[in-house]
Amino acid sequence: MSVTKLQIDTELHAAERALEAATERRRTAEHDLWEAVRSSGKPGRKWRRRERVDAARIKLAEAEEALADAEAIVAGLRKQLEHAQERETRLLAITDMLLAREEARRGNGGHALQGNGTSPAAPTPGRRSFLDRFRRH
Numbered sequence: 590m591s592v593t594k595l596q597i598d599t600e601l602h603a604a605e606r607a608l609e610a611a612t613e614r615r616r617t618a619e620h621d622l623w624e625a626v627r628s629s630g631k632p633g634r635k636w637r638r639r640e641r642v643d644a645a646r647i648k649l650a651e652a653e654e655a656l657a658d659a660e661a662i663v664a665g666l667r668k669q670l671e672h673a674q675e676r677e678t679r680l681l682a683i684t685d686m687l688l689a690r691e692e693a694r695r696g697n698g699g700h701a702l703q704g705n706g707t708s709p710a711a712p713t714p715g716r717r718s719f720l721d722r723f724r725r726h
Contacts (some may be wrong), residue, residue: 594673601666608659615652621645 622645629638 594670594677597666597670597673601663601670604659604663604666608656608663611652611656611659615649615656618645618649618652622649 622642625638625641625645629642
């Protein structure tokens, strides 16, 4: 797993925990609103009941906003993780292809004569293989 993929995965787990917390916060705020509305029918000071209901509504709106933000972050990180996995898969396929090509080149170079009785063409000194370029650095 690449460093980028590990970082995204770690961030995704943290965001998912935040999403769970935001969901619970919304659930609690919704419950508090229902309690405020239910208790507002009891006799007492009307302005105070209205104030509790308004405060509970504000709390619920904030919780819903936090939940929406957390959902957006989780969705974005899942998309980033998917792209990172696709990139890693493509890079591994390219690496496998290059390794196979290098092995095939070495296999062909190991034969003394080709099928027509001539020796295989030696690689030109100016052109090195992909892996040879990395070995020298």
